[in-house]
Amino acid sequence: MKKQMGEYDPGNFKSLAESPLGKKLWSFLNRPDIVTRMDTATDLGNPAVAGIEEALLAEFGNESGEEILDDRVKQMIGHMVRQVMEAQGYEIEKQNVTIASAVFAKGTRYRRHDWQRLNVFRSSKNPRALCFAGHRDTDKLPAPDDGGQWKFWASFATTLRGHVVYGIDVREVREEVGNKGYALRALKRMLRAS
Secondary structure (H helix, E strand, O other): OOOOOOOOOOHHHHHHHOOHHHHHHHHHHOOHHHHHHHHHHHHOOOOHHHHOHHHHHHHHOOOOOHHHHOHHHHHHHHHHHHHHHHHOOEEEEEEEEEOOOOOOOEEEEEEEOOOOOEEEEEEOOOOOEEEEEOOOOHHHOOOOOOOOOEEEEEEEOOHHHHHHHHOOOHHHHHHHHHHHOOEEEEOOOOOOOO
16 A cells, blocks of 8 residues: 655755755655555565666756765665655665665665565476475475475565566465465466467
């Protein structure tokens, strides 16, 4: 649920926040399309600012981009983003995450408090056979039907990543993991040769 834009609490950025640039940045960061970009970046496991780089440059970049590339301005953007994300129900997962970006070198990754991290295991004999669990202990998993062994593959917490990468209904898998301790699925082939 998207919350309405509130007042920015500038803290150490008071004079910059009261400038025309500061006011325009706060308004920009609270636009529904920008909040959606930050939500999507977060759902994909990236820092929220990674989702707004292009829009930020398009909106604020002059020929040299000096104004938006100033370190103090970027710090304030991060401070503003935190308040926007917290208003949307997110909390900090990890700070100072390196970003491959023209604007930001590092950013903060957010998460929702109710996200449950799932670990993904693949069968050693059939890489399309998957097992999801809330732990990394393969001794607590049923043996794969193909006679192989479960090998840890990856972990994720977001619904979008689960749906896009593994093709699963994440809520259904989480419920099954909660009830049985694991959920078995087959990785579907996304693209087929024509």
